[in-house]
Amino acid sequence: MNQFKRLKLLLLCxxxxxxxxxxxxxxxxxxxxxxxxxxxxxxxxVISEDHSAPVVTVAVYYGVGxxxxxxxxTGFAHLFEHMMFQGSENIxxxxxxxxxxxxxxxxxxxxRLDFTNYYETLPSNRVELGLWLESDRMRSLDINAENLKNQxxxxxxEVRVNVLNQPYALFEVLDLWMNANQNWYNAHNFYGDLxxxxxxxxxxxxxxxxxxxxPSNAVLTVVGDVNxxxxxxxxxxxxxxxxxxxxxxxxxxxxxxxxxxxxxxxTDKLANLPAxxxxxxxxxxxxxxxxAMVLLNIILQGDDGARLYQRLIKQKEMALxxxxxxxxxxxxxxxxxxxMLLTSKFIYKxxxxxxxxxxxxxxxxxxxIKNGVTAKELEDAKVRFRxxxxxxxxxxxxxxxxxxxxxxxxxxxNQINVALDKFEEVSLDQIKTVAKKYLVPENRTIIDxxxxxxxxK
Amino acid sequence: xxxYCSKLxxxxxxxxNCLLIPIFSANAQQKTPPPPGSAKPIxxxxxxxxxxxxxxxxILAPxxxxPKITSVLTLKVSQTADINNHxxxxxxxxxxxxxxxxxxxxxxxxxxxxxxxxxxxxxxNSDSTSMTASCLSEFSSxxxxxxxxxxxxxxxxxxxxxxxxxxSIQARQLQRSNPRFLARKEFQKDIFGQHxxxxxxxxxxxxxxxxxxxxxxxxxxxxxxxxxxxVVTGDINPDIAFAxxxxxxxxxxxxxxxxxxFFVIPKRDKRQIYFINRPNSVQSTIYLGNTTIAGKDNNYxxxxxxxxxxxxxxxxxxxxxxxxxxxxxxxxxxxxxSLQQSGYFLTGASVRSxxxxxxxxxxxYELDRxxxxxxxxxxxxxxxxxxxxxxxxxxxxxxxxxSEISNCYILGISPKDFIENFPNKINAVSIKDVQDVAVKxxxxxxxxxxxxxxxxxxxxxxxxxxxxILYDIDGNVIPAK
Numbered sequence: 001m002n003q004f005k006r007l008k009l010l011l012l013c014x015x016x017x018x019x020x021x022x023x024x025x026x027x028x029x030x031x032x033x034x035x036x037x038x039x040x041x042x043x044x045x046v047i048s049e050d051h052s053a054p055v056v057t058v059a060v061y062y063g064v065g066x067x068x069x070x071x072x073x074t075g076f077a078h079l080f081e082h083m084m085f086q087g088s089e090n091i092x093x094x095x096x097x098x099x100x101x102x103x104x105x106x107x108x109x110x111x112r113l114d115f116t117n118y119y120e121t122l123p124s125n126r127v128e129l130g131l132w133l134e135s136d137r138m139r140s141l142d143i144n145a146e147n148l149k150n151q152x153x154x155x156x157x158e159v160r161v162n163v164l165n166q167p168y169a170l171f172e173v174l175d176l177w178m179n180a181n182q183n184w185y186n187a188h189n190f191y192g193d194l195x196x197x198x199x200x201x202x203x204x205x206x207x208x209x210x211x212x213x214x215p216s217n218a219v220l221t222v223v224g225d226v227n228x229x230x231x232x233x234x235x236x237x238x239x240x241x242x243x244x245x246x247x248x249x250x251x252x253x254x255x256x257x258x259x260x261x262x263x264x265x266x267t268d269k270l271a272n273l274p275a276x277x278x279x280x281x282x283x284x285x286x287x288x289x290x291x292a293m294v295l296l297n298i299i300l301q302g303d304d305g306a307r308l309y310q311r312l313i314k315q316k317e318m319a320l321x322x323x324x325x326x327x328x329x330x331x332x333x334x335x336x337x338x339x340m341l342l343t344s345k346f347i348y349k350x351x352x353x354x355x356x357x358x359x360x361x362x363x364x365x366x367x368x369i370k371n372g373v374t375a376k377e378l379e380d381a382k383v384r385f386r387x388x389x390x391x392x393x394x395x396x397x398x399x400x401x402x403x404x405x406x407x408x409x410x411x412x413x414n415q416i417n418v419a420l421d422k423f424e425e426v427s428l429d430q431i432k433t434v435a436k437k438y439l440v441p442e443n444r445t446i447i448d449x450x451x452x453x454x455x456x457k
Numbered sequence: 458x459x460x461y462c463s464k465l466x467x468x469x470x471x472x473x474n475c476l477l478i479p480i481f482s483a484n485a486q487q488k489t490p491p492p493p494g495s496a497k498p499i500x501x502x503x504x505x506x507x508x509x510x511x512x513x514x515x516i517l518a519p520x521x522x523x524p525k526i527t528s529v530l531t532l533k534v535s536q537t538a539d540i541n542n543h544x545x546x547x548x549x550x551x552x553x554x555x556x557x558x559x560x561x562x563x564x565x566x567x568x569x570x571x572x573x574x575x576x577x578x579x580x581x582n583s584d585s586t587s588m589t590a591s592c593l594s595e596f597s598s599x600x601x602x603x604x605x606x607x608x609x610x611x612x613x614x615x616x617x618x619x620x621x622x623x624x625s626i627q628a629r630q631l632q633r634s635n636p637r638f639l640a641r642k643e644f645q646k647d648i649f650g651q652h653x654x655x656x657x658x659x660x661x662x663x664x665x666x667x668x669x670x671x672x673x674x675x676x677x678x679x680x681x682x683x684x685x686x687x688v689v690t691g692d693i694n695p696d697i698a699f700a701x702x703x704x705x706x707x708x709x710x711x712x713x714x715x716x717x718x719f720f721v722i723p724k725r726d727k728r729q730i731y732f733i734n735r736p737n738s739v740q741s742t743i744y745l746g747n748t749t750i751a752g753k754d755n756n757y758x759x760x761x762x763x764x765x766x767x768x769x770x771x772x773x774x775x776x777x778x779x780x781x782x783x784x785x786x787x788x789x790x791x792x793x794x795s796l797q798q799s800g801y802f803l804t805g806a807s808v809r810s811x812x813x814x815x816x817x818x819x820x821x822y823e824l825d826r827x828x829x830x831x832x833x834x835x836x837x838x839x840x841x842x843x844x845x846x847x848x849x850x851x852x853x854x855x856x857x858x859x860s861e862i863s864n865c866y867i868l869g870i871s872p873k874d875f876i877e878n879f880p881n882k883i884n885a886v887s888i889k890d891v892q893d894v895a896v897k898x899x900x901x902x903x904x905x906x907x908x909x910x911x912x913x914x915x916x917x918x919x920x921x922x923x924x925x926i927l928y929d930i931d932g933n934v935i936p937a938k
Contacts (some may be wrong), residue, residue, distance in 0.1 A: 052522045053853035054497040090488050095779050097772040099490055102839035104846015107771070123846050125494035132491050140488060153784025157740070161787055161807040163739045167634040225497065241486070269737045272634045273627065305567025305575070314563070317620055320627050347631065380571040387574025387593050390523040395854060 029456035030417040032399060036119050036407065041244035042216025046403045046413045047231050048223045050396060056224030057396035059119035060128030060138065061404040065112045066190040067253055067338060076200055078111040079155050080208050082381055084118060085109070086147040089140035096133050103129055107164010109400040112330050114337040115408060123223035124162055126235050135238035138218065141209050152198050157211040159191050166417055171449050172345035173329050179262060180445035184309045185253040186339050214245035219407045221400040255281065255339040261441040267452045274450045276354050278361065279341040280443050282326065291422045292334055292430040293438060294344065297326060299373050301344060301362065311364050312346065318357060319346040332392065333402055334419060339410040354448035365439045372432040385423055487529050495767025501856055504873045511711045512683025515702055515759045516862055516872065517695040521854055526597050526691035527855035530588040530604055531863040536581035537653035538717065543671055550675050551579040551586050553621050554611035555715050561606060563617060573599050583654050584797045585867045594692035601705035608680050626661045633930055636909040639733050640744040647731055647905035648748050648801055650723035666796045681712030686866040689856045722748055722799045725903040730925045734912040741813040741910035745820060747801035749898045752795035752868030758882045759890040760898065764793040765840040766832050766891070767823065767899070768804055775804065775823045785812045797868060802898050810911060814918030827895035831888045845880050853877070
């Protein structure tokens with residue numbers, strides 16, 4: 001921390017000028033056009049025109065993710081996502097992909113904590129194709145046992161390539177969540193146990209579709225070089241006749257307060273350097289504490305000038321890499337809706353012990369608890385956060401993701417234009433307070449992951 | 458009362474919907490895809506090319522989609538520059554130039570970046586070194602100042618050099634646990650032989666031998682403006698941005714261009730399996746391919762189409778076969794990479810150990826099918842739309858546009874011509890063109906077949922496909938039983 005103190009004097013002079021220019025900048029408000037309404041069957045619709053390039057993204061977000069899946073069927077929400085590409089009433093297996101690509105587009109789907117999304121980005125004159133495709137699978141999934149078996153194999157290979165055949169096996173997400181949380185919905189294996197993935201039946205698939213893939217549990221978002229009024233007519237044509245169904249009742253996903261530090265050690269057959277992951281429970285998204293934690297995260301580990309990086313990698317030369325943040329690897333600060341962890345993962349030098357890393361980590365955190373952060377650090381963190389937010393607004397898909405999340409979780413896609421405001425208001429005192437409140441051992445889980453000893457070495 | 462009322466109405470609506478919809482829906486959903494709306498012209502970005510007196514080429518391409526800018530400085534300095542004297546130096550130097558300049562410490566650079574919402578990273582590849590940076594558009598001049606300082610005045614502080622060397626040696630160890638890295642490194646070695654394109658990373662010994670003085674000499678000799686391009690895209694006014702660039706970069710001194718030795722691209726004489734034994738693997742990671750064409754080659758567009766049809770897009774032949782029909786894999790892929798002097802075609806997949814042999818069989822079948830039989834009209838026209846559409850999606854992002862322009866510069870192509878003529882060139886490819894390049898480059902006779910996996914589990918499945926050279930994880934040849 002010495003470097004910080006040395007810089008302080010110099011920074012004080014700079015702060016005035018910089019703060020001034022930020023104020024001027026922050027005054028520029030965002031103006032993403034938002035056209036929001038609901039169909040009688042409950043489907044939420046968001047249309048946002050953007051004429052900067054002749055492309056359009058059509059995205060459907062269903063309010064079910066890997067957090068809420070049937071017990072005894074871990075990995076099912078994700079397996080189900082694959083089934084949505086296996087055919088519907090008028091579109092045969094894999095034809096969805098064919099139509100999109102043959103018309104110049106790209107497509108994908110993903111299963112996140114609290115939603116599953118399906119989207120295509122197309123040349124904008126093909127918007128109607130995207131709407132037809134998405135409406136057909138919302139209305140009528142048409143799959144058979146052979147397709148299910150095929151995708152169980154494909155998903156098993158996905159788990160192998162991304163988890164089981166990789167060093168560290170995504171332990172900073174999968175294992176950390178399973179151990180840090182107590183409520184099954186937050187504490188099960190999100191990618192899924194291979195046995196449970198392969199035990200899924202056609203009836204499971206049908207029941208899940210019927211319960212969760214209903215119009216009132218979904219948001220349709222269209223962003224790009226289109227005319228809103230024309231798109232509305234198309235949406236009416238393809239989506240309004242989809243029957244309404246009861247909206248699924250959400251289970252209680254709240255997480256009891258953790259009162260004692262949890263620590264565990266795992267061995268890794270494929271890694272050759274040790275790693276450590278730390279996870280702290282975060283406050284709810286709609287609280288001022290959350291905004292402060294988001295900015296504190298940037299100050300601690302938001303880039304390679306950040307405090308944890310500087311201390312553990314540059315000054316102490318203990319760790320080789322640091323990956324950390326909120327909703328890491330599966331999303332950002334806005335596209336989830338429930339309990340969340342603040343995570344840090346270090347790969348560190350073989351001759352060190354995990355305790356040494358934890359000690360240095362605590363040194364950095366304790367300094368914030370005791371002395372807070374500088375005004376310059378906080379202002380810069382706000383700029384960094386704003387800049388990262390703009391990155392999300394750059395593509396039609398990035399905008400669709402935020403609009404759909406705000407509509408799905410808060411029934412208010414207009415938040416896209418004001419989401420930054422509460423971060424601008426965070427004060428130095430708040431940073432100190434949240435550090436003291438949340439970055440304490442009782443609130444965290446630590447996993448040390450060490451390479452299994454190899455024979456003859 | 459109001460609440461009750463609206464609830465009641467809602468319930469009635471729900472009931473009506475339930476009753477009506479099933480009757481409607483038989484006719485409601487259209488059975489066939491809707492026709493396209495009227496085609497909109499591809500919006501070509503304005504590309505303004507200028508030159509500073511010191512020889513630095515500057516390209517400005519406004520793309521005001523968000524209030525940010527992206528700037529890429531590309532130098533014609535490959536990761537193997539000066540490799541005969543100092544292997545690894547051309548990779549270590551760029552890693553270190555933003556760890557301190559004559560007037561800024563490493564930490565000051567990072568803090569200044571954060572204060573402008575900026576990011577800056579430097580990477581090297583077989584042909585070039587590039588610095589990719591972005592920031593909020595109102596701070597553009599500060600970003601140019603930083604980029605210019607980093608490229609002109611790196612100080613290579615002793616402490617930073619030692620740390621970078623140490624971490625880079627540790628990183629070697631880390632990379633050895635990653636099956637895809639192992640496969641990639643072996644593949645490049647097998648297809649490029651003695652050519653510098655075979656180089657992926659230097660060994661520990663070479664890195665340890667690099668000295669601070671070597672880095673300083675290298676930077677001043679190789680990082681010169683008259684061998685470089687600066688691209689600026691994003692929310693810019695071209696005149697103002699150019700003035701800022703001029704101010705920041707005109708102090709960069711003209712240098713002497715270094716002539717690299719010319720190497721011949723080797724020709725492989727047979728198909729060969731290179732197996733890296735990685736015990737405890739639950740999958741075989743397969744990488745298969747051979748050298749192809751340079752980026753300037755007239756066949757570039759035919760190769761692009763052929764690659765899309767084979768496995769370069771999602772709805773492609775190999776994906777349909779080994780993923781959607783057989784369920785062997787999640788992630789089949791193929792790429793055609795075009796470099797300055799050559800290129801390579803690479804295909805592969807990670808598959809569960811039990812189906813390693815059957816997967817090789819299907820990959821060879823699909824490659825041969827591309828060579829022996831013409832693709833269909835439908836496949837050809839889909840591949841054309843796919844490439845044109847994706848090109849315009851790519852040009853809609855600041856990073857995508859900047860990287861297309863930078864690639865052209867490295868390959869010796871005019872960015873303006875390439876971007877403007879892309880659709881015409883793609884549309885001109887014929888079925889015969891596709892088969893011609895497949896015959897030449899979808900090579901099943903001389904290709905390198907790299908497999909990273911558990912040898913004991915899969916050896917009997919792969920023996921029928923060719924001779925095997927077996928390596929341990931550290932690259933030592935071990936007897937293949």
